[in-house]
Amino acid sequence: MPESIPAQMAAMQLVGHGGLDQLVYNQDVPVPKPGPGEVLVRVTATAKNNTDRKAREGLYPTKDKDDTTSFAIGGSPTLTFPRIQGADIVGRVAAIGAEVAETRIGERGLLDFNIYGSDRRDINLTPDYYGHGADGGFAEYVVLPSDQFHAVNNPELSDAELASMGMCSxxxxxxxxxxxxxxxxxxxxxxxxxxxxxxxxxxxxxxxxxxxxxxxxxxxxxxxxxxxxxxxxxxxxxxxxxxxxxxxxxxxxxxxxxxxxxxxxxxxxxxxxxxxxxxxxxxxxxxxxxxxxxxxxxxxxxxxxxxxxxxxxVSHGTRVEAEQLIDWIRAGQLKPVLHAAFKLSRLRECERYFVDRGSNFLGKIVVVPDSQWAEHGVPYTLENV
Missing domain, CATH: 3.40.50.720 (NAD(P)-binding Rossmann-like Domain)
Known part of the structure; x- marks a missing residue:
């Protein structure tokens, strides 16, 4: 049975280039609605990536090494503010748009994080990604393309572990x-x-x-x-x-x-x-x-x-490569390397830890919405790893 979707959600919004003060936790963000071919996903875990920091600080120059700029391979910047970052998203399908099967409601999945510049399956020349050119997973809900939200039902993988195997890495x-x-x-x-x-x-x-x-x-x-x-x-x-x-x-x-x-x-x-x-x-x-x-x-x-x-x-891969990776994850040939989890509301602290990580750090950090913390975050707090 479809779950009740709230009108508002909590999200961490990037409001401009700069330091951690540009990350603002907002609990009154409208929940997006899925369009044709899209699914609304209730986010349970999103992996932290270095590109989150680099995009925030504007560290993607391609002409002048001192430029402060966003990822703009397609010709013009697609990072607009406010933006919800977070590319490696795991969650459950909460609602569907037109042209998507109702059987997908409730399905757990992992996102292929790319915003592809064309329908080509074998090449990706002008890549962008969710959390940059469109809102990502540092929120309670996100709208994603249904064909890029791949079902992974492996019971041995927790949601946080699955997020640590995200496509960005x-x-x-x-x-x-x-x-x-x-x-x-x-x-x-x-x-x-x-x-x-x-x-x-x-x-x-x-x-x-x-x-x-x-x-x-x-x-x-x-x-x-x-x-x-x-x-x-x-x-x-x-x-x-x-x-x-x-x-x-x-x-x-x-x-x-x-x-x-x-x-x-x-x-x-x-x-x-x-x-x-x-x-x-x-x-x-x-x-x-x-x-x-x-x-x-x-x-x-x-x-x-x-x-x-x-x-x-190399910046991004192709649809074919993403699907091969999903097959390997489903077959148990790849294993999660999860370091710790942080609450979404503590993303600033998470960023500081990520940059200053010490000799014990290996693998990925994931970010879990506060509303999902008890189920999906608690086992992976720093005190438990």
Missing amino acids: YQTAYHMLTAANVGAGEHVLVTGASGGVGTALIQLCRVIGAIPYALSTEEKAAPLYELGVAHVFDRRHMDDFTAQVREATGGAPLDAVMDLVGGDATMRFIEAMTFDMNARTSYPRLSIAGASGSNVTEVMWTVIYLYQVQIFG
């Missing part, structure tokens, strides 16, 4: 691998390995048969080994990085690097792929989907073209 990770054509048996370095994309990359390498290596810290080595890495390199000790790679791989160069860091380490990664070209059977490949180290890197282009290093920029 997992689809980005998978597209990093597919763009670089990574295959079974290849040695793959994952930088930023303890975060959401990093932990997804490690698991996805194992699913496709590649051998993942992690760049992280010694304190996080044990859980990274449990997740499936062959070796953990300490990012604080990289002066002899190529020698460390030789030892860890038995003398083989890295086949590919999945980089979320950028900055000064980039040339070290390239050297670790090119120190013995005679031992390679494929071109060196560098997939980049983040720049937590620095947005600007000095690169020797002679090294790039003489060693034929292939560089792939």
Whole structure:
């Protein structure tokens, strides 16, 4: 039986570019209504992503590195204020629009977070996403495309755990691998390995048969080994990085690097792929989907073209990749890496924790509406992890 839908809801609204003061908790936001082909979802958990902070602070320059701007690959900015952020949404279908089957009411699902620029299934050239170009999941309700809200009924996965496997991290990770054509048996370095994309990359390498290596810290080595890495390199000790790679791989160069860091380490990664070209059977490949180290890197282009290093920029993936990931989640081939949950009303505190996270941090943080906290958030509070 359809649930009673309130007229107003609580939501965290981003009211402008800037600091945490731009996040305003509003309990009188109108509940949106689903249109044709859409579903109204009662949100139970939404994963926190670094793109939430970067969009808030305007850290997506494409011309001047000092620009304060939003994600605008489609040609013009789509981030308007107020905006409800939050891309990796889990919840229950509460109501449907025209052209959607009534049987979907009550269904639990996970969102494919993309706002696709076309109907193409194999390419995504002008990506945008929910929580940026349209309202997202940092609210009690959200309207989403019915064909992108994928049912996941696995009883072993809680809603918070399912949100931690959201497409913003997992689809980005998978597209990093597919763009670089990574295959079974290849040695793959994952930088930023303890975060959401990093932990997804490690698991996805194992699913496709590649051998993942992690760049992280010694304190996080044990859980990274449990997740499936062959070796953990300490990012604080990289002066002899190529020698460390030789030892860890038995003398083989890295086949590919999945980089979320950028900055000064980039040339070290390239050297670790090119120190013995005679031992390679494929071109060196560098997939980049983040720049937590620095947005600007000095690169020797002679090294790039003489060693034929292939560089792939990755922001979002495709419909086909999203559906493959959903299949793997349903089949139990991917596991949640959930660090903690925060109440929606405490999103500012959550943001501070996310930025200042310490040596014990691994995986994802999820945000749970206060009205859903007792059922979906309490087991994952910081005190319980």
